[in-house]
Structure formats: structure tokens, C-alpha cells
Amino acid sequence: xxxxxxxxxxxxxxxxxxxxxxxxxxxxxxxxxxxxxxxxxxxxxxxxxxxxxxxxxxxxxxxxxxxxxxxxxxxxxxxxxxxxxxxxxxxxxxxxxxxxxxxxxxxxxxxxxxxxxxxxxxxxxxxxxxxxxxxxxxxxxxxxxxxxxxxxxxxxxxxxxxxxxxxxxxxxxxxxxxxxxxxxxxxxxxxxxxxxxxxxxxxxxxxxxxxxxxxxxxxxxxxxxxxxxxxxxxxxxxxxxxxxxxxxxxxxxxxxxxxxxxxxxxxxxxxxxxxxxxxxxxxxxxxxxxxxxxxxxxxxxxxxxxxxxxxxxxxxxxxxxxxxxxxxxxxxxxxxxxxxxxxxxxxxxxxx
Amino acid sequence: xxxxxxxxxxxxxxxxxxxxxxxxxxxxxxxxxxxxxxxxxxxxxxxxxxxxxxxxxxxxxxxxxxxxxxxxxxxxxxxxxxxxxxxxxxxxxxxxxxxxxxxxxxxxxxxxxxxxxxxxxxxxxxxxxxxxxxxxxxxxxxxxxxxxxxxxxxxxxxxxxxxxxxxxxxxxxxxxxxxxxxxxxxxxxxxxxxxxxxxxxxxxxxxxxxxxxxxxxxxxxxxxxxxxxxxxxxxxxxxx
Amino acid sequence: xxxxxxxxxxxxxxxxxxxxxxxxxxxxxxxxxxxxxxxxxxxxxxxxxxxxxxxxxxxxxxxxxxxxxxxxxxxxxxxxxxxxxxxxxxxxxxxxxxxxxxxxxxxxxxxxxxxxxxxxxxxxxxxxxxxxxxxxxxxxxxxxxxxxxxxxxxxxxxxxxxxxxxxxxxxxxxxxxxxxxxxxxxxxxxxxxxxxxxxxxxxxxxxxxxxxxxxxxxxxxxxxxxxxxxxxxxxxxxxxxxxxxxxxxxxxxxxxxxxxxxxxxxxxxxxxxxxxxxxxxxxxxxxxxxxxx
Numbered sequence: 001x002x003x004x005x006x007x008x009x010x011x012x013x014x015x016x017x018x019x020x021x022x023x024x025x026x027x028x029x030x031x032x033x034x035x036x037x038x039x040x041x042x043x044x045x046x047x048x049x050x051x052x053x054x055x056x057x058x059x060x061x062x063x064x065x066x067x068x069x070x071x072x073x074x075x076x077x078x079x080x081x082x083x084x085x086x087x088x089x090x091x092x093x094x095x096x097x098x099x100x101x102x103x104x105x106x107x108x109x110x111x112x113x114x115x116x117x118x119x120x121x122x123x124x125x126x127x128x129x130x131x132x133x134x135x136x137x138x139x140x141x142x143x144x145x146x147x148x149x150x151x152x153x154x155x156x157x158x159x160x161x162x163x164x165x166x167x168x169x170x171x172x173x174x175x176x177x178x179x180x181x182x183x184x185x186x187x188x189x190x191x192x193x194x195x196x197x198x199x200x201x202x203x204x205x206x207x208x209x210x211x212x213x214x215x216x217x218x219x220x221x222x223x224x225x226x227x228x229x230x231x232x233x234x235x236x237x238x239x240x241x242x243x244x245x246x247x248x249x250x251x252x253x254x255x256x257x258x259x260x261x262x263x264x265x266x267x268x269x270x271x272x273x274x275x276x277x278x279x280x281x282x283x284x285x286x287x288x289x290x291x292x293x294x295x296x297x298x299x300x301x302x303x304x305x306x307x308x309x310x311x312x313x314x315x316x317x318x319x320x321x322x323x324x325x326x327x328x329x330x331x332x333x334x335x336x337x338x339x340x341x342x343x344x345x346x347x348x349x350x351x352x
Numbered sequence: 353x354x355x356x357x358x359x360x361x362x363x364x365x366x367x368x369x370x371x372x373x374x375x376x377x378x379x380x381x382x383x384x385x386x387x388x389x390x391x392x393x394x395x396x397x398x399x400x401x402x403x404x405x406x407x408x409x410x411x412x413x414x415x416x417x418x419x420x421x422x423x424x425x426x427x428x429x430x431x432x433x434x435x436x437x438x439x440x441x442x443x444x445x446x447x448x449x450x451x452x453x454x455x456x457x458x459x460x461x462x463x464x465x466x467x468x469x470x471x472x473x474x475x476x477x478x479x480x481x482x483x484x485x486x487x488x489x490x491x492x493x494x495x496x497x498x499x500x501x502x503x504x505x506x507x508x509x510x511x512x513x514x515x516x517x518x519x520x521x522x523x524x525x526x527x528x529x530x531x532x533x534x535x536x537x538x539x540x541x542x543x544x545x546x547x548x549x550x551x552x553x554x555x556x557x558x559x560x561x562x563x564x565x566x567x568x569x570x571x572x573x574x575x576x577x578x579x580x581x582x583x584x585x586x587x588x589x590x591x592x
Numbered sequence: 593x594x595x596x597x598x599x600x601x602x603x604x605x606x607x608x609x610x611x612x613x614x615x616x617x618x619x620x621x622x623x624x625x626x627x628x629x630x631x632x633x634x635x636x637x638x639x640x641x642x643x644x645x646x647x648x649x650x651x652x653x654x655x656x657x658x659x660x661x662x663x664x665x666x667x668x669x670x671x672x673x674x675x676x677x678x679x680x681x682x683x684x685x686x687x688x689x690x691x692x693x694x695x696x697x698x699x700x701x702x703x704x705x706x707x708x709x710x711x712x713x714x715x716x717x718x719x720x721x722x723x724x725x726x727x728x729x730x731x732x733x734x735x736x737x738x739x740x741x742x743x744x745x746x747x748x749x750x751x752x753x754x755x756x757x758x759x760x761x762x763x764x765x766x767x768x769x770x771x772x773x774x775x776x777x778x779x780x781x782x783x784x785x786x787x788x789x790x791x792x793x794x795x796x797x798x799x800x801x802x803x804x805x806x807x808x809x810x811x812x813x814x815x816x817x818x819x820x821x822x823x824x825x826x827x828x829x830x831x832x833x834x835x836x837x838x839x840x841x842x843x844x845x846x847x848x849x850x851x852x853x854x855x856x857x858x859x860x861x862x863x864x865x866x867x868x869x870x871x872x873x874x875x876x877x878x879x880x881x882x883x884x885x
Contacts, residue, residue: 126826130866290708297701436781462780
């Protein structure tokens, strides 16, 4: 287990080759409704955006949020309420939902970022649980029934999203915008600083970076994006429920990101596709879902820690012998540099 | 448990020892012997590979190849907990006193692996200060006291082959002298000691033989008598 | 007086007893997590599921083997601990060299599987388990069920026993030393990897024991652990993962505090612990008893 020579998944730079892949992907997504039920695809894109939001956070900053459902579901509630109760235009409702999530992200981030690693995860879980209870008690959320029959009014007063196909292309537009945004962030100086903080926070501090602020911005961005996904989801299902803010939803997005490949660009989409396919496969056996999810977690961590996209990228790289690969980062590859893990390896190493 | 009465003539036999920290090749074929009952030192600059060699012998260096024979038994592939019962004990450079244990608990911690060792009273006779500080937390001791505790700790186990990594580093001359006295007494009783030392003058008061280590290899060896009689050589190595 | 700040004494005493009981569970569970974390540097997300397994184990022991409560109290923690040990040796060991977040996800996945299987096998509504100590005593200002008194007693005994074993025995000294400097302890001839496995087993046993204690309280449900464990995480963050004593004291204290909130300001009762957690993080991030690593 040669941790120092393990390679970091290559973060694709903007090269002609990649642009071609991207166009191809767009083509596939544009034509997909002809072959696959549009609602399924729209749902896929919503969850892909959700997964991108989560993956951005853990991939670039190494922060594992166990409570991302609060941003997704919180925004869903706000959007649903804005559309149904306040009768606001669709685009305003989406904006409100996203802004709400960003604000909640700011509040939560200010608290949670004070601890790192597993503590951070536990704190986000606890705060999300608190938000869950808050939603349970709040009459405006509709309690167990949720907010249903949410109207799908024309976007910008012209685009008829009541039609499932039109909605698909609208959501696709949002997906592409999010995709490009995430891509841009990953390849910006901001993204580089985030990765530097993730790999060696002490060093980043000594270099003069305001580590807390960077992490907070990334967190808020991630929350906002998750909120966008939640808003879009309301348009698809015309429904916002307690499930959206529950920790099972938090768990699902983690699974999607993990299976797809943390830190990769296409991972979230692949992971979302995998999850939704799994869900439809288990259609009649809903009570097996947690077992299936748990099994996927276990298998992925043990056998495919890089996820689908990550492993494919690894295979592709090995066959190209790219010499410019740099040493590992500690989240997207499994062999961590963290002291605790090393101590434990020393404790139990049976390979003399 | 190997019987200490029929000790082979070599307590330690190292051949072609290569050691790695990850991709870093640190030991390049170390080879030397430590005859039973002798005190042998490993001399050399920082980073030469002396401590790494010790860690390899006690089993803490996971990536190692070659041959390490302790009392005739091959240990290159063994875990540390399997090597200790062969009668070897390790006192690391940082001393390794446990903060969450009292002095007494620190002292009594290592299990007695061989009945031939010093009894608690005998150990305390060598290091009376420890008895006075029995209930203090381990790390509240001074550097010298901690070193004495670290040595005392492994004397109880019954190990007759001691690996001591820089036992006099940073200590006052009085304590250095005390430790020297203890080591000479142990040698009288037939103990075998492998010593890593930067303090050559100290080493010369206890050792029979010296090996100079550089870049993970032995580059020179001489007996203590040879060193004492050759003052030019002495100057060179004191400059190390 | 038969009122305290406007609340009748029997009601207050009743709630405080419940608080003490919740605190007993918080204490035992956070103690188990702390013991495991200290030695393995692993947040055992499976802890809640192991608690649930304890409760189900008691039910199964009764149902299929006709083993009564008192037998289950001894047997079930041992069996569940054995399962935990198997898990540690076969699965957890493989991820020690991975980033700690992957370890977390693995234990999380295992929890999902365990609870999911129980749900598939027994449904999500509860299974009943008889109270082995029915009845109670009249203390004048309240009626104290025997079983509730037993839970608190058992928890205190278990916590004290654990503390004693770790702080005052030779085995505990080995444990504390191995937690500090595992490599060096191996050179003394002590099998540290085995100690780690057994420590994990012990932590799991504590969770399962709590589960057995919980079984007669309410019904035995697959989800009983997961709801509880999130609160326990908050307790752990508040107490800090540093000391054994800290997690026990914090557990009991928060249980009582939660009960008081329920009495005097009910709307906040389900979130008060999380609120306290937020405050602690803002002012003393390492926790009340925590030490900066």
C-alpha cells in the first residue's frame, strides 16, 4: 500500500478532448426524453444537481456534511409554499428557495466549521435533525402530509413547464448551468485554495489563507446548489414533504456522490443514475431499500472507494501513463495521510 | 520461551538489511553482529539510519528485507509482539513515557517475559529516585528521571538484550555517569546491549565495539581498544 | 410544598425519572462510543444499530430460546459483541488506512444493513417485550416503577465498572498505554491488534447491554437505535471525546436537562440538546471535558 505514489484522480483541464465529451453528454441528455420517461430523467437531473452540491463540498474541501437534506428539503418547502400559498411566479419561488438554503447554509456553516472531520459530520447531522424537528412542528410545512398539489406555472410567464418535456429541458438548462458553475469553481484559484486547505490545513493557515472563510463560502455555495435542486424537485413532483428534510435523504445524497465518485465531475450524475435505477429496481420491495443502500455503501467503500467515475478515470490514466500526476489527496483516494489513520495502521499492521 | 542458559554466541546477526519508509529507501544492506554479552554501539550522524536499524530489529519497521537473527532465530518477518518474547527490549530515543499512566504504572506496564530479569527491588536499587516519585504522572518527571524510568521499565521484563537509542541525550553529566554505571553493571551480569549514541565519549566508557553508520550502511567498525589507542581516528569520529 | 415553579411535584418527579433514564442510556451509549474512539480513532456509526440488535436479541432470546430477561442481559451483549468483533476483523480492519470519513461511511452502511434487515424480518411496528420487574414503590411524592430504578442502577454500575476497569486495573493500563503509543506497547510483547479488537467488542457490548435494558421499556423497533444515536452524537460533541468520566456525566446531565425542558418549556424539549451542542461548539469547541488532540 504505497500511499505516497498513489495518484490523485486527474482533474480534467479544459482541453479539446473534454469539450468533445461534454458535447456528447449534452447530446445524450438532449435526446434522452425520446427513449426514457421524461419525469424519471428530470428527477435524475434534480438529484444530480443535489449530488453535485454535496460532492463539491467534500471533494474540494474535504467536509463531509451529514445533513444536506436540510438545504434540499428546506428549499423545497420554501419553494412549494411560495408557489402554492403565496402564489408567486415560478422563477421567484426558485430564487427564494435557493436564497433560503444559502442563508441556512451560512448559519449552519458558522457553527459547524469550528470543528473538523468527523466532528463536523456529526454536527451537521445534529443540526439537520434539529431542523427536521423544527419542520415537524411548523404548521406551514403541512406536517406529515407536506405541501402537495403545488402548481406548475409558466416559467418567466412564458415557458409552459406544465408539460413534462418542457420541464425536462428547463431543468436540463439548470443542470448545465450548475455543472458549468461547479466545473468553473473546481478549476479556479478559489478551488485550488480549497484543495490546499483540504490537503493540509495547517500549511494553508501558515501561508496566510483565511481558512475559515474559504470553507464557509464553499459550504454556502454547496447549500445554495442543494437548495436549487430542492426547488426544482418541487416542480417535478409538485410536492414537498418531511422526507425531503430527513436524514435518509441526507444519506441518499452521500451514497450518490460516493458511488459516482467523490471529486469527479461526472460522478454526481452517474451516482444519481445508479441510485434512481436501484430505486426503480426495488419498486415492489421498498423495505429492502435501506439494506440495499447499506450494502452499496459497504461494497463501494471496500472495493470501489473512488466510485464509478473515479475508477474509470483511474483505468484510463493507467493506460496513458501520464507522468504529470501529483500525489494523492486524502478524500478522493482512500489512502489517507491523516495521523489517526496512520496510528491505527501501525497498531494493526500484520504485514511485516 | 527460549532458554537463556544455552545462549548462542551471537545475540544479534544482521545481514543485508534493507529498510523502507514508503518509497524512501533508508537502509541499504546493513550487516553487523552483536556477540552475546557485549556492548556494541552504532555511531553516525542524524539521519544515517541508526534508529531505523533499531526499529527494524524490534519489528517496528514494517518494510524490511534481509535477515535479522535474534539468538539464532530469524525475525525479519515477525510482529513486534512476537519478537519481544525472544528476550529483547527497546528503549526509544523519545523515551516513550506514558502521560496517562503514573510512574509506578509505567514501570510495571511491560509484562515479565522471562524470569531471569531484575526484580522490582533490584531495579529500584539502581534507580532510587523512581520509588520516590511512584505516584506522579509519568510525564511530570525530569528528562533524566524519564530516561531512568524508561530503562528501569525494560529491565524488569527479563530481556537480556537491550536496544537503547541515545540514552544520554540531553542529560546532565551526573545522570550520564549514573547510566554508564548501570550499563557496565548490566554488562557484568551478562547482558547484551546495542547502543545508539552520538556521545562518543560516553560510548567509549561502556562499549566493546563500535560501528559507524552512514546512509543506511556500516562504513567502518572497530573495537573500543582500537579507538582508545588511535587518537587521530578519535578526533575524526568525534567530529561526526 | 407540592409544587415547584408552578409544576406539581409528582409530575416533576415523574419527568425527572424519565430524564434520568434517558440520561442513563445517553451515558452508556456515549461511553461505548468514547471507548471505541479512544482506541480505534473511529466513530462507530454502527453503535445505534448495535443497540437495536441488543434489544432484538433479548426479544429473540425470549421468543425462540425461551431465555428470560436476566439470562438475556448476560448472553445478548456477548453475542452482539462477538458479531462486532467479527465485523472489526473482517471489515473495519481494511479501512483503517483510509481517510476517517470512509471509515464513517462504512460503519454507517453497516448500520443501514442491520436495521434494514431487522425491518424486513420484523416490520417497522414494534414487538412487545415483557417487563421483568413489574410494579413499583410509592415514594409519597411519586410512584417509582422498579424497572426504571433498575435501569438507572444498571447503567451506573456498567459505567462505573467501565471506568474502574480502565482507570484502576492493569488491563486498563495496557489500554491507556496502547491508546497513547500503540507501537511502543507492541515492543513490550503485548498484542495490540488483539486489544483493539477486544476494545471494539467491549464498546459494542455496552451498546447491546443498553439495548437489552431498553427492550421492556417500550416496544422493540428496528428504528429505535437510529433516532437515539443522533442525540447521543450531540451528547458526545458536548462532552468531548476525551474522557470516560466526561461522557458519563454529560450523558446523565443532559438527560435530566432534557426532562426539565419538557416540564417547563415543552416546545424546546426535542431540540434542547442540539441547542446546547450549538452553544458548546461556539464557545468551547472541544467539548466540556474535551482536550485538544
